[in-house]
Amino acid sequence: MRQTWRWFGPKDLVSIDDMLQAGVEGVVTALHHVPTGRVWTPADIAQRQAELAVMKDGEPSGLKWEVVESLPVSEDIKRQTGDWKTHIVNWITSMRNLRAAGIEVICYNFMPILDWTRTDLSYRLANGATCMRYDAVDFAAFDLFLLQRKGVEADYSAAVTEAARARFADMSDARKQELCGNVVFGLPGSAERMSMDDVKTHLAHYDNISAEKLRGHLIEFLAEVSPVAQEIGMRLCCHPDDPPFPLLGLPRVMSTEADYKSVMDAVNLPANGITLCTGSLGARADNDLPGMMKRLGDRVHFLHLRNVTLEERQLGGSFHEAAHLEGNTDMVAMIAAVLAEQTRRKAAGRADWQIPMRPDHGQNILDDHTRKAQPGYPAIGRLKGLAELRGIMTALSHPAVTAGV
Structure with missing residues (x-):
């Protein structure tokens, strides 16, 4: 190679x-x-x-x-x-x-629109290393309660929705802002220049695709x-x-x-x-x-x-970026x-x-x-x-x- x-x-x-x-x-x-x-x-x-x-x-x-x-x-x-x-x-x-x-x-x-999606860009591991991570519940909390995307409720089970609701209730304002920035990082522009309305506008272009x-x-x-x-x-x-x-x-x-x-x-x-x-x-x-x-x-x-x-093994579950020889592959x-x-x-x-x-x-x-x-x-x-x-x-x-x- x-x-x-x-x-x-x-x-x-x-x-x-x-x-x-x-x-x-x-x-x-x-x-x-x-x-x-x-x-x-x-x-x-x-x-x-x-x-x-x-x-x-x-x-x-x-x-x-x-x-x-x-x-x-x-x-x-x-x-x-x-x-x-x-x-x-x-x-x-x-x-x-x-x-x-x-x-x-x-x-x-x-x-x-999205080049990649993560909810954490510097998730801390037990050994002190940090990595990127996708937390399914955090993402659902973003989608349901921060972005409030049209028709979003149909995309999540009742169990995930309730877990996201509880997670969101415990989030500080700083974490909410960080979560928005991390998700929007994979969208055109940057978190500082894009509002949730901007994100909704991008998504609306794919409504019929x-x-x-x-x-x-x-x-x-x-x-x-x-x-x-x-x-x-x-x-x-x-x-x-x-x-x-x-x-x-x-x-x-x-x-x-x-x-x-x-x-x-x-x-x-x-x-x-x-x-x-x-x-x-x-x-x-x-x-x-x-x-x-x-x-x-x-x-x-x-x-x-x-x-x-x-x-988690189910489709759409949480994962984090492992060391090259330590993950599931x-x-x-x-x-x-x-x-x-x-x-x-x-x-x-x-x-x-x-x-x-x-x-x-x-x-x-x-x-x-x-x-x-x-x-x-x-x-x-x-x-x-x-x-x-x-x-x-x-x-x-x-x-x-x-x-x-």
């Missing part, structure tokens, strides 16, 4: 120097400053490549931009409203510009962009829903193996592929991650390797399946036999607590995760193991 690292650009508090010392081989980044729907120009792409090519002292880093995460798909494209056709043309132009710059992999998502309709829009989008990607040698990979179950009345279409298979079959081109995120998909107890890698591995173009601990079995797929690809002569992966997220440990990097992206927590994953990769690839000794 190609060991990569997500970088949010020059403002990222985890620097290029930090990445090098962690032992990464390539960079995953994006042009976060370009408004969604606009073209990524060759000049902007070249500038980002130049920024990650040097260390703080000006010496060459030796690192290259290897995966785009992400080239955003606009809400207009997802809903097929407004300037959605122009946005697709611009998306294709951006893809061509990225490929001309030597980049071959684009990760994107098709989640309505079912999961079936959204899936159809995804397939139509892929029917436009995938043939171009195939022609120019670009690999596209859709990130799963995070978390992989319905929230806020919004449709979900990339949450299970069946979801992925239906979309891969509908646009059956090698360029139309998968970002297999073990953390997002692992938040459902019924997702078999090593099995998905074995069955869908031919179309896996990018890997996010992280783990979650399911605090068997990471040894997962990496074994990835290595088997790479061996198969290499034997078939595929140029893309080595699958890029990154140690997705990480717990805040040691100096991460004072650095205050992007939520989910600490320096030391990710370094620890990468080291653990690298250890498994090295062990499973060792002749003593491959020879059956």
